[in-house]
Amino acid sequence: MPEKEKLRIDKYLWSIRLFKTRTLAADACKAGRVKLDGNNIKPPHEVKLGEVYQISKGPDRKTIRVTGLLESRTDAKTAVGFYEDITPVEETPGFKSMFHAPVLKRDRGAGRPTKRDRREIDGLQGDYFEKESE
Structure with a gap:
């Protein structure tokens, strides 16, 4: 060229x-x-x-x-x-x-998460967001 x-x-x-x-x-x-x-x-x-x-x-x-x-x-x-x-x-x-939190997806039409679902989601994230704010 x-x-x-x-x-x-x-x-x-x-x-x-x-x-x-x-x-x-x-x-x-x-x-x-x-x-x-x-x-x-x-x-x-x-x-x-x-x-x-x-x-x-x-x-x-x-x-x-x-x-x-x-x-x-x-x-x-x-x-x-x-x-x-x-x-x-x-x-x-x-x-x-490598440093981003895992992306969690819910099925379309599943509605809001129940209290139990919310606890499971928080457990999967492993307090990721709390560690960054410190």
Whole structure:
């Protein structure tokens, strides 16, 4: 793939497949979810090699370093070569999920839990919420 010298951040994020559409990438920039050195950047910002961006996409946060400029969208295997994911392990979704309380589900239409059901639910959670507040 040919590399360009100048490339907009919204087009870059779309081409390396961090966002499904270029519009979503531009909207993320406008909303302040794409940062360079802690500062919000606008969609026409020019990407330079070696820059480090922090990207928030829903609950996920990624930190990437630009290693190459990709002009058009390509397959995922090729796109990975144009950036380096330097996200700290503590911010990855897999690491965060280890510390969440178990999600308990009740059947639809089961109504409110009885006092007995409530005690069983509290027992399953193992006082998870009480330990965090201390």
